[in-house]
Amino acid sequence: MGPCVSKPSTKDDDVDDHFSKSKLGxxxxxxxxxxxxxxxxxxxxxxxxxxxxxxxxxxxCNPCRDVLPVFRSLAETYTSIMFLIVDVDELAEFSTSWEIKATPTFFFLKDGQELDKLVGANKEELKRRTDVMAKSLTNSRSLVSNRDQNSSQSRTDDNAKMQNVGTN
Structure with a gap:
């Protein structure tokens, strides 16, 4: 399903607010x-x-509503990722600063920097990209952990060499 590019002129009173805690889950x-x-x-x-x-x-936005169950499911699956929803109407100026032209628009961020962007309610692509991001996070943590272990081992080896120098 494609994105919403403009707000309808009227809002149904019987439409559930999809940002309610019960809907976010x-x-x-x-x-x-x-x-x-x-x-x-x-x-x-x-x-x-x-x-x-x-x-x-x-x-x-109907596509926003349609993708919300997938977003919820991803949040339950990938607890190593932080999931945020920004209401473009509540934070209109902020949303404009991110050049939001259609909803939903998804950004993947790390250290405040954009890693990836997806415009529209493409559920399969959202799942795929989230999985890729989660795996990259896991891999980078493994690399850091291995580097720290190697660095620690190197310091231990250096200390052992220094002790041997003093005994010769």
């Missing part, structure tokens, strides 16, 4: 409603070394 999804929350979440992600998946969305 997963505790790993945070609704960002102000800039303080945005900064807090990015800072938390940076400190934890997490990738952030941001969903710029609108409650009136």
């Amino acid at each position: 997963a505790s790993n999804i945070t609704l960002v409603t102000d800039m303080d929350k945005w900064e807090e979440m990015l800072s938390e992600a940076d400190e934890a070394g997490k990738i952030v998946l941001v969903n710029f969305s609108a409650d009136w």
Whole structure:
């Protein structure tokens, strides 16, 4: 399903707000409603070394509603990724600064920098890219862990050599 590019002129009163806690479901999804929350979440992600998946969305957008169950499922599966939803109507100026032209638009961020962008409600592509990001995060953590272990072993070897020099 394609993206929403403009807000309808009327909003159905009987349409459920898809940003409600019951609709979001997963505790790993945070609704960002102000800039303080945005900064807090990015800072938390940076400190934890997490990738952030941001969903710029609108409650009136049918493709946004259609992709939400997949987004929820991904949040439950990939707990190493932080999942955020930004309501483009609540944070219109902020959304514009990210050049959001259609909803949903997804950004993958690491250390506040864009890694990838997906426009539209392509569920399979969202799943694929999230899986790739999660695996890259796991691989980079493995590399850091191996590097730290090798560095530690190297220091141990150097210390042993130094002790042997003193005994000869």
